[in-house]
Amino acid sequence: MGGSVELRRSWQRLLGLWTDRPRREGTKIAGRYTINGLLGMGSYGLTYLCTDEHSGKDVALKESKPSKGRLAAGLLDREADVMNRMDHPAIPELLDVFTYRTRSYIVTEYILGETLEQCIFDQGRKYTEQECLELVRQLLAPIMHVHEQGFIHGDVRIPNVILRNGKVHLIDFGLTRRMGEPLLPELKRRMREWPEPEDELAAPDQDLQDLGHFLLFMLYSSYEPEKGRKPASWQEELKLTPEVHDMLERLLGFRLGYAGGALELQADIERMLLRLR
Numbered sequence: 001m002g003g004s005v006e007l008r009r010s011w012q013r014l015l016g017l018w019t020d021r022p023r024r025e026g027t028k029i030a031g032r033y034t035i036n037g038l039l040g041m042g043s044y045g046l047t048y049l050c051t052d053e054h055s056g057k058d059v060a061l062k063e064s065k066p067s068k069g070r071l072a073a074g075l076l077d078r079e080a081d082v083m084n085r086m087d088h089p090a091i092p093e094l095l096d097v098f099t100y101r102t103r104s105y106i107v108t109e110y111i112l113g114e115t116l117e118q119c120i121f122d123q124g125r126k127y128t129e130q131e132c133l134e135l136v137r138q139l140l141a142p143i144m145h146v147h148e149q150g151f152i153h154g155d156v157r158i159p160n161v162i163l164r165n166g167k168v169h170l171i172d173f174g175l176t177r178r179m180g181e182p183l184l185p186e187l188k189r190r191m192r193e194w195p196e197p198e199d200e201l202a203a204p205d206q207d208l209q210d211l212g213h214f215l216l217f218m219l220y221s222s223y224e225p226e227k228g229r230k231p232a233s234w235q236e237e238l239k240l241t242p243e244v245h246d247m248l249e250r251l252l253g254f255r256l257g258y259a260g261g262a263l264e265l266q267a268d269i270e271r272m273l274l275r276l277r
C-alpha cells in the first residue's frame with residue numbers, strides 16, 4: 001500500500017517536472033508576449049523576461065505552473081488583485097492579466113537591475129552601515145504604501161528587492177495579505193523562511209520584523225570572520241553603532257518594538273542617517 005502511494009508521488013513529481021519545464025526563448029504567448037529568457041522559477045509560477053510586441057517594451061510575465069493546477073492560478077489571481085491596488089514608483093506596475101491555453105498570466109513592468117541577493121552573493125558587494133540604513137529608508141516608502149492600502153507585503157527579503165540605478169523596488173506580492181487576514185493554507189505552503197505562528201493575523205509589524213532580518217542580512221555582507229573564531233550571535237559578531245544595534249533589537253523582537261509602525265521607524269532612521277552623514 002505504502003509502496004504504491006510512494007510510486008504515485010514519484011510519478012506525479014516526474015510529470016510535474018515535465019509539464020512545468022520552462023518555455024523556449026522566442027515562444028510567443030497569447031500572440032503578444034515574446035519570451036527572451038527565464039527570470040525565476042518559484043513553487044507556483046515561472047517568471048519570464050518578455051517583449052510586449054504591442055508596446056515594444058520589456059515586461060516581466062508570470063505564468064502559473066500547470067502541475068499546480070487551480071491552486072497556482074488562484075494564487076496568481078490573488079497577486080494580480082493586490083498589485084492592481086498599488087500605485088507607487090518603487091512597485092512594478094501591473095500591465096495585464098489573462099488566461100491562455102488553461103494557464104494564468106500576470107504581466108508587470110520589468111525592473112532592469114539586480115536583486116540585493118544577486119548584488120551580495122553573485123557580485124560580492126559589501127554594504128556599510130550607512131548604506132544599509134539608506135536602503136531600509138528607501139524600502140520603507142513602498143512598504144508604507146502597501147500598509148496604507150490595507151495590506152502587508154509578507155515577504156520582504158533580499159531576493160524581492162531590486163536595485164535599479166541606486167533606487168530600490170519591491171517585487172513579489174505572492175504572500176501579501178489584507179491586514180487582519182489569517183495565513184491561508186495555500187500561502188503557508190509557499191513560505192520558506194521564518195514562518196510565523198500559524199494563528200497570527202496579518203499586521204504591519206510582521207513586515208517590520210522582516211525588515212529587521214533584511215537589515216541583518218545586508219549588514220552581514222561586510223562581516224569578515226576572524227580566523228578560527230567560533231560562530232557567535234549577531235550582537236557579538238557585528239560591530240554596530242549603539243543606535244543601529246538598538247534598532248535591530250527592536251525590529252527583531254528582543255525588546256519593545258515600534259508601536260508607531262513604519263512611520264516611527266522612518267523617523268528613527270532619518271535621525272541616524274543625519275548623524276552618520
Ligand SMILES: Nc1ncnc2c1ncn2[C@@H]1O[C@H](COP(=O)(O)OP(=O)(O)OP(=O)(O)O)[C@@H](O)[C@H]1O
Pocket residue numbers: 039040041042043044045046047060092108109110111112115159160162171172173174
Ligand atoms: N517586475 C520584475 N522586474 C524584474 N525582475 C523581476 C520582476 N518580477 C520578478 N522578477 C525576477 O523574477 C524572479 C522570480 O519572480 P517572483 O519572485 O515574483 O516569482 P516567484 O514565483 O514568487 O518566486 P519565489 O517563489 O522564488 O518567490 C525574481 O527573483 C526576480 O529576479
